[in-house]
Amino acid sequence: NFMLTQPHSVSESPGKTVTISCTRSSGSIASNYVQWYQQRPGSSPTTVIYEDNQRPSGVPDRFSGSIDSSSNSASLTISGLKTEDEADYYCQSYDSSIWVFGGGTKLTVL
Amino acid sequence: EVQLVESGGGLVQPGRSLRLSCAASGFTFDDYAMHWVRQAPGKGLEWVSGISWNSGSIGYADSVKGRFTISRDNAKNSLYLQMNSLRAEDTALYYCAKGLMSTIDYWGQGTLVTVSS
Numbered sequence: 001n002f003m004l005t006q007p008h009s010v011s012e013s014p015g016k017t018v019t020i021s022c023t024r025s026s027g028s029i030a031s032n033y034v035q036w037y038q039q040r041p042g043s044s045p046t047t048v049i050y051e052d053n054q055r056p057s058g059v060p061d062r063f064s065g066s067i068d069s070s071s072n073s074a075s076l077t078i079s080g081l082k083t084e085d086e087a088d089y090y091c092q093s094y095d096s097s098i099w100v101f102g103g104g105t106k107l108t109v110l
Numbered sequence: 111e112v113q114l115v116e117s118g119g120g121l122v123q124p125g126r127s128l129r130l131s132c133a134a135s136g137f138t139f140d141d142y143a144m145h146w147v148r149q150a151p152g153k154g155l156e157w158v159s160g161i162s163w164n165s166g167s168i169g170y171a172d173s174v175k176g177r178f179t180i181s182r183d184n185a186k187n188s189l190y191l192q193m194n195s196l197r198a199e200d201t202a203l204y205y206c207a208k209g210l211m212s213t214i215d216y217w218g219q220g221t222l223v224t225v226s227s
Contacts, residue, residue, distance in 0.1 A: 001172060032212070033211075033212040033213075035212060035213040035214075037155070037214075039155070044205060044217035044218065044219060044220065045155065045214075045217055046217075047213055047214065047215060050210075050211075050212065050213040051211070051212060051213070056215070088154070090154060090155050092155075092157070092213075092214075093212075094212060096169070097160065097167050097168065097169030098157075098169045098170075098171070099145070099157040099160060099169070100157060101147075101154065101155040101156060101157055102154075103154050104154035104155065
């Protein structure tokens with residue numbers, strides 16, 4: 001099975017833009033959709049991006065997703081950072097019946 | 111309103127068994143795949159197992175394969191996770207989650223499993 005590797009933490013100032021990467025260890029990143037979940041302390045996760053770059057209703061367009069086959073990675077970009085964006089973010093993908101989550105990235109907005 | 115309510119967690123000794131349940135409501139249960147995802151204290155999310163709408167396709171994480179069994183009863187709108195040969199590293203909050211194609215669109219609040227002597 002493959003692994004998804006994320007940076008442990010990132011930090012940025014309010015109003016700025018931050019990008020979180022998610023690198024697939026084996027198999028093509030483009031072969032299966034990538035999702036991104038946000039988890040605030042004490043809460044269940046929620047989806048912010050699904051199918052590589054789709055936003056669920058209610059998620060602001062400050063959130064965007066992309067994939068890069070050359071680096072075999074996916075990215076979550078959050079622009080116009082707000083303090084409420086401070087949370088843990090997880091990427092997720094799958095291969096056949098096996099799903100995999102990345103290790104998570106703690107976003108600090110300071 | 112979609113609701114997923116987990117139950118069955120608790121304190122259990124290493125090597126023993128536990129069965130988790132998830133009661134689903136607010137959607138047509140037998141139209142969707144379902145998953146169990148766990149989160150150890152202070153750690154990240156780990157997918158445990160998933161089951162298709164008709165139980166025809168099932169998958170497990172390597173860490174639980176051969177010890178855990180996922181099942182569902184569509185007549186009862188319920189999802190289950192039978193956990194055998196439990197280990198300390200299985201200690202976690204276990205979430206029941208509703209699948210939607212390649213993603214999870216609803217999560218329960220979780221049930222805590224603690225494996226300790």
